[in-house]
Amino acid sequence: MAGRGLRIWSPLVAVCLGGLMLAACGKGSSAGSSASSTPASKAATGSQSSVASKKPVVIGASLSLSGDFSADGQAFQRGYELWADYVNHHGGLLGHPVKLDILSDASSPTQAVTNYEKLISSNHVALTFGPFSSLLTIPTSKVAARYGYAFVEGAGGAPDVFAAGLHNLFDVATPVANYMLPFAKWVASLPPGKRPKTAAYPTSNDPFTEPVINKAKSLLQKAGVRTVYYKVFPAEVTDFTPIADQVATTGAQMVVLGSVDVPTVSAFMQAFEQQHYNPKVFIASAGPDQGQAFLKAVGTSNANGVMVPNGWYPGVRIAASEAMVKAYVAKYGGSPSGINADVAEAFSVGQVVAQAVKATHSLSNAKIISYLHSGVKLSSVEGPVKFDSKGENIAALQFIFQWQHNGHFVQVLPTKAPGSQPVLFPKPAWGS
Amino acid sequence: MKVTALVQGGRQARSPAADMEEPWQQERRARGAWAAGVAALLAIAIAFPWVFTNPTTTSIGVFTLIYMAAATAWNSFAGYSGYIPLGHAVFFGSGAYTLVIAAQDLHIRGGYTVFALVPLAGAVAVAVAVPFGLVALRTRRHTFVVITIAIFFIFQLMAFNLGITQGSSGIPAPTPTWPAATFNDRFYYVALAILVVAAAFSWGIRRSRFGLQLLAIRDDEDRALSLGVRVSRVKLTAFALSALPVGMVGAVWAYFIGQVYPQFAFDPLFDISVALMAFLGGLGTVSGPLLGALILEPLQQYFTLQFSSNALYLVVYGALFLVVILLLPRGIIPTVRDRVASWRERRSGSTALASGPDAAGGVLSSEMAGGGVAGAAGGGAVSPPGPSGPAVRRG
Amino acid sequence: MGGAVAKAVVDGVLTGGVYALMAAGLTLIFGVMDIINIAQGILVVLGAYLSYVLSQDLGIGLFLGLLITIPSLFVIGVAVEWAFMRRLQERERTALSILVTYGVAIVIEGILELIFGPNYVQLRAWYVNQSFHVLGFYLPYIYVFGFALAVFLLGVLYLILYRSRFGRSVRASLQDRAAARLVGVNVERVSTITFGIGIAVTAAGGMVFGATNAFNANSGYDLISRLLTIVILGGLGSIGGALGAAVFMTVIEGLVAVLWSPVWATLVFYAALVLVLVIKPVGIFGQRAARAQ
DSSP states (O other): OOSOHHHHHHHHHHHHHHHHHHHHHHTTHHHHHHHHTHHHHHHHHTSOHHHHTSOOEEEEEEEOOSSTTHHHHHHHHHHHHHHHHHHHHTTTBTTBOEEEEEEEOTTOHHHHHHHHHIIIIISOOSEEEOOSSHHHHHHHHHHHHHTTOOEEESSOOOHHHHHTOOTTEEEOSOOGGGTTHHHHHHHHHSOTTTSOOEEEEEEESOTTHHHHHHHHHHHHHHTTOEEEEEEEEOTTOSOOHHHHHHHHHHTOSEEEEBOSSHHHHHHHHHHHHHTTOOOSEEEESSSGGGTHHHHHHHOHHHHTTOEEEESOOTTOOOHHHHHHHHHHHHHHOSOGGGOOHHHHHHHHHHHHHHHHHHHHTSOOHHHHHHHHTTTOOEEETTEEEOBOTTSBBTTOOOEEEEEETTTEEEEEESTTSTTOOOOOOSOOOTTO | OHHHHHHHHHHHHHHHHHHTOOHHHHOGGGHHHHHHHHHHHHHHHHHHHHHOOOHHHHHHHHHHHHHHHHHHHHHHHHHHHOOOOSOTHHHHHHHHHHHHHHHHHTTOOSSGGGGGHHHHHHHHHHHHHHHHHHHHTTSOHHHHHHHHHHHHHHHHHHHHHOTTTTGGGOEEOOOOOOOGGGHHHHHHHHHHHHHHHHHHHHHHHHTSHHHHHHHHHHHOHHHHHHTTOOHHHHHHHHHHHHHHHHHHHHHHHHHHHSEEOHHHHSOTHHHHHHHHHHHHHOTTOSHHHHHHHHHHHHHHHHHHHHHTTSTHHHHHHHHHHHHHHHHSTTOHHHHHHHHHHHHHHHHHOHHHHHHHHHHHHHHHHHHHHHTTOOHHHHHHHHSOOOTTSHHHHHO | OHHHHHHHHHHHHHHHHHHHHHHHHHHHHHHHHOOOOTTHHHHHHHHHHHHHHHHHHSOOOHHHHHHHHHHHHHHHHHHHHHHTGGGSOSTTHHHHHHHHHHHHHHHHHHHHHHHHOSSOBOOOOHHHHOEEEETTEEEEHHHHHHHHHHHHHHHHHHHHHHHSHHHHHHHHHHHOHHHHHHTTOOHHHHHHHHHHHHHHHHHHHHHHHHHHSOBOTTTTHHHHHHHHHHHHHHOTTOHHHHHHHHHHHHHHHHHHHHHTOHHHHHHHHHHHHHHHHHHOTTOSSOSGGGTTO
């Protein structure tokens, strides 16, 4: 059974708690929204007094703070909060401080829809930011569209999101089509003698992953890499051994794994090692980008040479990003390398909206939508942003990262991008 | 040892009949007042969106009505037959996919026309339920529970993999262009209409000969069979009927949410959620699941909103969840009814008390006779069994 | 392709051992106590986390650690039975057991997430990633060890059930609780101890699961429907049946994944159950399951 445990049983208990909570309930939703936006209010109070004295601009979002998407949802919350802090220290939006109103949806579309309805019609937020996950983006963006709200988001990059034809939707993240582009270019650029001749593509059944892998496959086939294995496996499979072992028996020189999480990647790596199968190149669409969480699951020595595509990393040489990383460490602790790329995506959402507000001199959602559709080039911690007619960011940067020597996560592609280091190729043997 | 077992057996054998008491059975004279009460509740439900116009409220109202209808329909099979299916999400999902696929194929872009597809969704759900039931209802008890789970996963996996459902990308529903302020009201009234259908089914089944046959199966299927109940047909009919409202609300949900994905349309926790609602209100009663869903769905949304950002929430809720289940295992309606009954008995003196439990059986029997039920068929369901009755075997 | 097929069969057999280990406790509890234990999945994860703590923090090996984790889970099992299971009234026992064990699962999941956080971990030992070469196959040590452990523990369970006085009481309760009571079996005590044993065996299943999969507190949910399927197919309460059914299912699943597609493999896993029950409603290996049917 799927893991969305939270939502379902909670109500029963709610009945029980109901008695205790009567006092709190009496205060109604205002108690709720102030509770959930406490960090934001703190941020607002910490800002410059001239800004803080004006009426705040309230921005609403629903995030999956528990349930299946909670790890990403919580990272997004941090990103939004960091942006609010930043903006409040730099004059606010049109001179008004920003206040966030973040609700939790426990990774459920039903709850997410209610939440945006509440943010807009009850809490009367001025602007909305997107939720986490493509799966929640379409239902919630339809609610926002109904009210004419602009819907800028950083986590709904699946092609079907744009196919829905929503005029108010903008995604700051890299479009799927470009995800593996630097990787495919690099493979094609290798001298024919060294270039992997065969590739295996096991991929998870996921609206985001499948298009990424399909695109990579077609690019690599054009570069002359023969496909020896291409199979889709279910998203919630619990035993990868037969799949991974079959990939191993094909002896493909390159494995392009369509994964959504760490356990999938670690299961494949474990089976490969057990089968004494070591491809020259191993790249996974997601999982190896999870920093310490990934190393802990697979072991540091096994990670050596594993690659992953991503649009951002903590070491990226963009001034705004460096400032954000510093602010993150100051606020939440930890080290820069532990910062999830989701934080930057959320931060970028805020930056894009702020630039639109500044340029249009208004908080009018209609003006913001037409401004963002005008083809103007904006900037973010993830690099340039420019939206096409569907709301995809066609200017987004795309990098490939690789784990190298003793758990260092380094940018390797595109080869000529600032900060890129040489690719560790071929991938070293497992455990070395 | 032996005595304890027998006493327990005897007590448990009686309680089903007592629990199943609806007011109309206890006081037939009060039927008029009962009808007036139902009419008043319906009027309140109809007036609700006019009084509480805030879209947040009506949005929660739509989801609540959807779950009320689903819990009522689920209970009209599970509560009466004693079979616990955990696969009704199949009907919900089938209904949802029927609506979006049909709308896509017929090029319906939005508006009221889409609602015309809701009965179609219900019909498809029933069409799915017949083979589902034919297979699953060959088994009983725990095996039945597990086979419904297995069939559920088969459907979810098909939704993920078949071309017609467009895999993990899902299918968008038509987008209506109604104004935001009253957008939810349309869905509210359609869901309310389905709820009325589901409740009418549940009530009709409960007081029909068909319903008594279901209860007979619930108490002892083999005995019901030997008494001449056409067990397979009765079970399958009830199962298929219960799929109809679930498929219909699945379609409304799909149109309301705007996009159908396999894992949300075929949600493994749907049945646990619905079962919880039925249990909270009172399994096997007509009004129990209505009350259960009416309490749970809004509170669920409220509590998710307020407290779901911390893992401690899991521990606290799980603990409270257990406390509630263990303190109120029979549900609100039966518990309250028993309290009221015993309060009345205490007031009216010891004579009523003495005839308490048996009176229940007596009323049922007379109701049966009045309803023209074949005595043989119903007998197994309601006659208070002796010490060697079916209840011992249940243990 | 031939090599891949043979490999899939070997993998299926070995994986089946792991599943049998995870399902053995479930089938015992299911059969004897007449309840569906939705918490089985999270208990597997709990067993895995216990092994993780012992090996990471105390440096105790995974197999040696079982001497601690198995008794620990026995105690937890007895406590859960005492606190919740025996309070279930006989009526609606099936449905109530689903809801109550679901509640138990939520609590355990919450505690695990509080302690360990949402990140995935995996058990480590030299034999976890190594394999040896025999008859042209690389056999991973962990799966071979896991299979041996499964056979050993299932054998012990078999001895307890069929060669001891307690076992006779358990089997009597399995066949008919009321009749067992009548012949003087203390069904409550048998239930408590059976629940404890069932959960205790799960500690071993959890250890092997944790060594073959990266897991977090949320990992239990994907397991439970598969374990239930295996238990029904094997026949309620049948230890050997659980092993047979687990191997049967994982071999079929592996073959479909290799010959056709992994997406349909999972579907075939469930479809096999449906098919078998259509032909033989008590399951492939089930005779005793006829009780209460």
